[in-house]
Amino acid sequence: MSIPHKGTFSSLLTSLINLLSFQIFLTSAQIVPLQLNDLSNVLPKPAVPQRGVSSVTPQKRGGFVSTKNGHFYLGENLFDFRGFNGPTLLDVANKVFGLSKGPEVAHITGWDNSTQDWIYNEETWRQMDNALAIAAEHGVKIIMPIINQDYGSSDTDWVGNFIDLIRYRFNITEYTTAQVSVDWFVNSSIREDFKKIIKKLLTRVNTVNGRLYGRDDTFLAFETGNEMNWAEVFVTSNSTNGTTNGNSTGAVNATDANATINGTVTFNHTRPAPAEWTIDIAKYIKQYAPHTLVMDGSYSRNPQDTWPEETLKSPYVDIFSYHLYNNEASFEKAYKTFTCAGALAWSLRPHAESNGFITHSESDSVFSYHVPGWTNSTASNFDPREAGIVALTYKSSFEILNKPVAPYPVPASPLPYFGTNGTHIGITWKGAAWAQSYQVWASESDGGGFIMVANEIHDNVESGDLFVPIDVKSPKSPLQIPYKPQIHYPEPMPIWRDTKWSNQPSRNPNEVQKLTKRHTISIPRKHSKLTKRQNHPQSVHSRTKGGWFIVRGISVDGLPGPFSEPTFIPSTYS
Structure with a gap:
């Protein structure tokens, strides 16, 4: 099967082109923030030691991404990439259609028979406006799947999918x-109703920055859907030994909300979306977003029938994705056949709003990744291969552009606050992207400068689990980090490296190398002991006794980022 000269890449859901960590908003049940009178802006502050400078700064990337000869371009510059999917970047956008989801997270909450249109949740759409505006400021390009597929059950309907739309539209419980009841890819009524969502999306004006979605170059591509395989449905009758084989249309009355199925239903999920459906939807997207790429959303895991020939030849489809799971033979066949301009590993999760990280496990030793990655962990949902995989991906993201590998980013300021775990008062913080460890510095209100009271604190823990007890009556005392035993894993699995695809011809175009621990990748350092205090004598006077605290992140290369703003806690607090 020949591939036209279009950008072809390997993806799993939605993309985060650079590795800046966008935060999602969760609260911690383990640590209760202290309700303190804010004295930080009233009392004179001690002089903060020399501040580091963060290299994690917004980098605007204006212009639409295009494809040419199997590569991505931004203007005249090559824009191929190696990175991670960031499925929670538009967290609210992923929870679009689920009937089981509350109205506070769903973009669509039902069908209005009087208007013959969907019921849209404006508050949630405004949240997406904000996320997209932040992405634009940071130069992040977004691949957005417009709809999701889930042929599982209501128990696996995590983010909503087109089955929910069918349930809304035809009042099926x-x-x-x-x-x-309804074949999503064949039924003309549900397709036209799906187009109403597309039009609503692409004609929306962002309430934060005023951009029209269909003309917003923040979008690298709109995907026709996530893993849009066209299922074959098999219903085995309970009354006979016969089996009905078909595409589901007409199995039961699609307008009968009380219809039941007399038999056992099974599915075959290997077919890609039909060409006629994909081309029609892609053409409709281009009508409202003429400059944005369109990606075929087929669940392409069947190498001998990956995409229909008509779809490959369509001028309306710009990108094709191949989702790689644990079928090694299927992967090897696809890898030998196609090259890719971009590759995204599943998946990157950000810092939690409280502290620590959002984690995600899909069993079978499949975990989400976190930057910059760690070789040790006290939490079970951190992949032991994380540090090597992040380091390799970071390196590859430069090599694919034929650029020298840059030093690791220097983190921005964390956001510390005081809290209690029920028995102790302590300090914790919302982490900074790319911080490999943190330092805590303290000063007393009655004079003296800041000294370092804790070093090499790592935040590779579950959301809410980062807590460092402090002594409010003796703030300069070295902090005792609560001990947690590290999880010991078996020998790390080798990391696979793509040596086939580059902008220049490869000497070994099909070579696959295995990386071991001896490979010269800059792996983030392991925990080390508390270092000695460092004194920065300054004088400050205040009648209110207590302690000032500041926190800063340290990069993988050992470079300090800027300190947080000084935060004060009175010694009388208990």
């Missing part, structure tokens, strides 16, 4: 009934 049972999940399985909706799957076999």
